[in-house]
Amino acid sequence: MAVINVHDKSFETYLSEDVIQKRVKEIAAAINSEYAGKRPLFICILNGSFMFASDLFKHLTVEAELCFIKLASYKGMKSSGKVVTSIGLEEDLFGKDVIIVEDIVDTGKTLHDFLPKLSHQQPRSMKIATFLHKSEATEYPVKLDYVGFDIPNKFVVGYGLDYDGLGRNLKEIYQLV
Numbered sequence: 001m002a003v004i005n006v007h008d009k010s011f012e013t014y015l016s017e018d019v020i021q022k023r024v025k026e027i028a029a030a031i032n033s034e035y036a037g038k039r040p041l042f043i044c045i046l047n048g049s050f051m052f053a054s055d056l057f058k059h060l061t062v063e064a065e066l067c068f069i070k071l072a073s074y075k076g077m078k079s080s081g082k083v084v085t086s087i088g089l090e091e092d093l094f095g096k097d098v099i100i101v102e103d104i105v106d107t108g109k110t111l112h113d114f115l116p117k118l119s120h121q122q123p124r125s126m127k128i129a130t131f132l133h134k135s136e137a138t139e140y141p142v143k144l145d146y147v148g149f150d151i152p153n154k155f156v157v158g159y160g161l162d163y164d165g166l167g168r169n170l171k172e173i174y175q176l177v
Contacts (some may be wrong), residue, residue, distance in 0.1 A: 004174055006157055006167045011174035015149060020173065023053065027146045028059030028128060031099070038096040039063040043089065043118075045110070046070040047168065048103030052148070053158035056101065067091050071110050093121035099146075103160045104132040106153070107138035113140065124129040128174060132156065132173070151175075 002013045031040070039062070044053040046068050057066065069089045098118065105111060111128065118126060129146035137153040158170030159161045167174070 002172075002174075004170075006163045006174075009163060010177040011157055011167075012177050013172055014151070014154075014175040015159075015173035017171040020148075020171075023148050024052065024055045024131075025059050025068050027148060028056050029128070031056075032059075032061045032147060035062045035064075035097065037062075037078040039065065040099050041065045041067065041091060041093070041101050041123075043091075044068045044101040045103070047113075048160045048162070049131070050099045050128075051168070052103055053101045056129070065091075071114060074150060076155050089118075093118060096123050098123040098126045100126070100128045102128065102130040104134065104156070105130045105142065105144060106134040106137040108138050108142045109140045110149065112140035131159070132161075 004011050005041070009114070040051065042064055044050065044066065047070065048155055057064070067089065082087050089139075100111070100114075100118070102111065105128075115126070127145035128142065131148040133144055133147045133150050134153050155163070155176040156173050157167035158173045160168050161173070162168045
């Protein structure tokens with residue numbers, strides 16, 4: 001098992017690139033089946049979801065639109081408890097099928113605060129695709145429709161997730177040693 005260092009912490013391999021890519025293809029297949037004949041709008045939450053969103057999009061066969069919004073609640077290794085929007089949503093959601101793409105759902109606070117703002121725009125449907133879910137850390141339950149992996153409540157980096165800005169470029173997921 002590979003061990004890497006990011007800043008002052010050591011991390012070991014948790015999910016390999018092959019395992020990740022296999023699961024992303026499975027999620028894309030489910031979306032392709034469910035949205036056949038529709039044109040969903042994917043709202044990707046930056047910064048963390050960019051790798052998952054990119055790989056997911058490569059395997060979609062349905063017509064789909066893509067936009068990004070920046071929400072943040074993490075500082076260092078802990079959630080700040082506040083959700084900050086630094087890049088807003090410009091698309092009109094009225095009557096659209098929306099799929100929110102997240103890198104990780106742990107406490108659920110970010111989505112809990114963000115979903116009512118989206119619902120207010122009256123989309124036809126709204127689903128959530130998250131790459132990782134820490135179900136034991138969930139304090140704000142949200143319905144997750146597509147989940148890559150349910151993981152323990154450990155700090156992870158890689159595949160878009162960072163530790164103080166570093167580690168997003170890793171092709172695997174690493175957990176804190």
